[in-house]
Amino acid sequence: MPRARWRAIAAPGASRVSLAGVEPKGHETVPPARYTEASLVKRLEEDGIGRPSTYAPTIETIQRRGYVFRQGKALVPSFTAFGGHQLAARPFQRVRGPRFTARMEDLLDAISNGELDHVQFLRDFYFAAVTRARASGTR
Numbered sequence: 001m002p003r004a005r006w007r008a009i010a011a012p013g014a015s016r017v018s019l020a021g022v023e024p025k026g027h028e029t030v031p032p033a034r035y036t037e038a039s040l041v042k043r044l045e046e047d048g049i050g051r052p053s054t055y056a057p058t059i060e061t062i063q064r065r066g067y068v069f070r071q072g073k074a075l076v077p078s079f080t081a082f083g084g085h086q087l088a089a090r091p092f093q094r095v096r097g098p099r100f101t102a103r104m105e106d107l108l109d110a111i112s113n114g115e116l117d118h119v120q121f122l123r124d125f126y127f128a129a130v131t132r133a134r135a136s137g138t139r
Contacts, residue, residue, distance in 0.1 A: 034074035048102035 110116040
């Protein structure tokens with residue numbers, strides 16, 4: 001490989017600097033691994049979302065609605081999934097995400113076990129949302 005000639009570079013009012021050499025290096029980034037059915041179920045369990053009886057129907061639903069498609073064993077998100085995420089991200093910020101979902105499941109369990117009154121829960125949930133909407137100037 002022929003040796004490149006380098007010339008000195010100087011910024012106005014600064015001392016001269018010369019470049020001793022440049023060595024090109026290859027670098028490739030690797031995207032994060034896609035979820036498989038097994039890894040998605042593991043993540044749902046870690047986040048406290050769902051139950052074993054709901055995992056298969058959930059995965060079937062997101063595929064049937066076109067939110068993901070299979071590529072080998074991987075579940076690859078579709079443009080529909082990305083678009084839906086972007087549309088819901090801001091207006092539904094409070095009622096989305098794993099923490100909200102896990103908490104809602106706990107509350108619904110408490111209602112079904114008779115530990116929480118369903119009418120009072122609905123009142124609290126609805127009127128809290130209305131109050132927040134009025135405070136932010138939206139309907």
